[in-house]
């Protein structure tokens with residue numbers, strides 16, 4: 001639990017068992033959460049991920065780092081043992097290109113969530129945070145390009161993103177029923193497109209902000225001033241900077257908000273506007289080629305933040321320009337490091 005101090009920075013206050021478990025800690029948000037917890041004085045952390053340690057984006061020696069496949073029940077038991085708090089962020093996920101082509105794999109994350117909830121219950125965990133997604137929302141409400149603001153109730157009647165979104169919706173409900181039937185204190189946030197440094201930026205799982213920054217950097221460094229954009233470029237989305245995501249996780253986790261709640265920026269932009277920004281940071285203008293056959297997802301989506309403002313008197317507020325510029329600079333450095341043959345993307 002993080003309790004805000006007078007500087008608004010917050011100090012870590014131990015739950016009664018002390019140990020905090022972060023799953024998916026080798027990935028973007030999980031790795032950043034471990035770093036944030038450490039920075040705030042949490043000194044009993046178990047970080048868990050399927051990936052071998054050398055492939056984690058961020059890792060630290062003063063944390064218990066475990067490489068475990070959490071699809072397996074026995075590994076979830078190892079992960080949950082002794083924990084007071086679990087942040088369950090492990091999942092098979094990626095951008096549209098990944099989730100449209102890997103629906104079965106995305107749905108198999110239900111094994112992680114089922115076994116982690118069972119293990120948390122067995123070990124008497126005091127708080128269980130689950131990372132859901134805006135992909136749970138009904139597709140019919142996202143047909144217009146005018147960035148419809150999705151309220152929490154718009155997840156029903158259910159018509160989630162095929163594969164990934166249905167798994168998230170199901171696992172949200174499992175969290176609810178473990179809370180209601182077994183008394184496991186669960187909290188659920190629906191993340192809307194998170195971006196920032198220390199995230200996936202190449203390889204096929206990257207999401208739009210990182211993919212666009214990388215493509216602009218490639219065009220700049222190669223001198224071939226052209227970019228392929230997936231879809232017509234007029235699809236709308238909102239993008240939340242990682243610092244806002246981490247703050248929101250803390251606030252929701254420590255709150256009495258029992259139902260799934262949006263955690264996203266409400267600053268909607270078109271994909272073309274995202275490209276405009278990346279071009280501006282690079283100081284170039286590119287010839288845009290639109291690939292209308294590439295995976296592109298729903299036409300429009302934005303986060304309705306009425307509920308989070310009401311409960312927390314706060315909403316994600318980092319302007320896209322500011323967050324994206326930091327992300328662009330970070331990807332640029334990673335890109336150059338990779339070109340030189342350095343490992344790049346790992347923070348120790």
Ligand code: NAD
Pocket residue numbers: 023024025026027028029030048049050051068069070071088089090091092093094112131132133134190191192193194195200207
């Ligand atoms: P990420 O892919 O960077 O991290 C997920 C991590 O989970 C990976 O490191 C992966 O190796 C690990 N993992 C996958 N299967 C595993 C298994 N069987 N056992 C153990 N570890 C396993 O993704 P992220 O962006 O950090 O996302 C974290 C969570 O937030 C996920 O649940 C994701 O669905 C959710 N989410 C993210 C976004 C976003 O925009 N990044 C949006 C909505 C929801």
